[in-house]
Amino acid sequence: MNTGENTMLSLKHISKTYRNGSEITHALNDVSFDIEANQLTVILGPSGSGKSTALNILGGMDRPTTGTVSYNNYDINTESDAQLTQYRKDIVGFVFQFYNLISNLTVFENVAISAQLKDKKYQDVSEYYLKKVDLLKRKNNFPDQLSGGEMQRVSIARALAKQPKILLCDEPTGALDTETSQKVFKILKDSTSKDTAVVIVTHNPLVAKIADCVIKIKDGQVEKITNNINPLEVEEVDWG
Numbered sequence: 001m002n003t004g005e006n007t008m009l010s011l012k013h014i015s016k017t018y019r020n021g022s023e024i025t026h027a028l029n030d031v032s033f034d035i036e037a038n039q040l041t042v043i044l045g046p047s048g049s050g051k052s053t054a055l056n057i058l059g060g061m062d063r064p065t066t067g068t069v070s071y072n073n074y075d076i077n078t079e080s081d082a083q084l085t086q087y088r089k090d091i092v093g094f095v096f097q098f099y100n101l102i103s104n105l106t107v108f109e110n111v112a113i114s115a116q117l118k119d120k121k122y123q124d125v126s127e128y129y130l131k132k133v134d135l136l137k138r139k140n141n142f143p144d145q146l147s148g149g150e151m152q153r154v155s156i157a158r159a160l161a162k163q164p165k166i167l168l169c170d171e172p173t174g175a176l177d178t179e180t181s182q183k184v185f186k187i188l189k190d191s192t193s194k195d196t197a198v199v200i201v202t203h204n205p206l207v208a209k210i211a212d213c214v215i216k217i218k219d220g221q222v223e224k225i226t227n228n229i230n231p232l233e234v235e236e237v238d239w240g
C-alpha cells in the first residue's frame, strides 16, 4: 500500500509543455504520484499519453515546465545541472526499449563502464550482475552477436551494476516477443528491493498484474492509481 512513509520519489502537479515554433504540446498536465521504495510501479497508458515524458522527468533527464519532483523529500528541480547529473549518475538506472548498448564494447565492458561509476571492485560487480541475468557465459561477445532479449538483459545488468536507487524502464519489452518479455519482466520484478524501486512504463495492461502500484495515464493526466494487494508473479499471468 502507498502509505507515504516509504515514498522515495514524488511528482507534484507536474506539467510539461513542448514548443516547436508555434506548435505547443501539453505532454503532461498537472500530474501527481509517488514512487515507493521496495515496490514495482507500472506506468500504464496508450502511445502519446505522456509516459516517457514522466519517466524522463523522474530520471532527471528532463525538467518539468511547472511542478516539483522530490527525491527523499529533496527537490531535484532546484538543483544545478551539475547536481542533476550527479543524481542521474548516483541514483538512477535506465533501461531503454532498444537497449542502447555500445556496439564496439563487449558485453562485459558494457556492464563494467557502468559498474565503475560506483565501485572499485567493478569487475566482480559486473560479473555478479551478468550472472544474475544469466549471461556471464556471453561476457566476451559483442552486442550484435546476441538476440534482442539477451541485449536487453545486458542492458538491465548494466543499469543494475551501478546499484541505482531507482530503476526506470521505458517500454523494456517493446521490441521483444512474449516469451522473451516474460524473462525480462521476471528479472525486473526480482530486482525490486528495499534498496531499489523499479518503474516500468508500458502500454500493455497485462503488465499491471505484476505491479505493486499501477499509475494509469491518459492524455497527459493521471486517470487512476491502483495499489495491488496481491500482485501476481510473472509465471502466474496469462500472457496470451
Ligand SMILES: Nc1ncnc2c1ncn2[C@@H]1O[C@H](COP(=O)(O)OP(=O)(O)O)[C@@H](O)[C@H]1O
Residues within 6 Å of the ligand: 018, 019, 020, 025, 026, 027, 045, 046, 047, 048, 049, 050, 051, 052, 053, 054
Ligand atoms: N521533445 C518533444 N518535443 C515536442 N513534443 C514532444 C517531445 N517529446 C514528447 N512530445 C509529445 O508529447 C506527447 C507525449 O509524448 P511521450 O511522453 O513520448 O508519450 P508516450 O511515451 O506515452 O508515448 C506526445 O504528443 C509527443 O509527441
Ligand SMILES: [Mg+2]
Residues within 6 Å of the ligand: 051, 052, 053, 170
Ligand atoms: Mg514513450
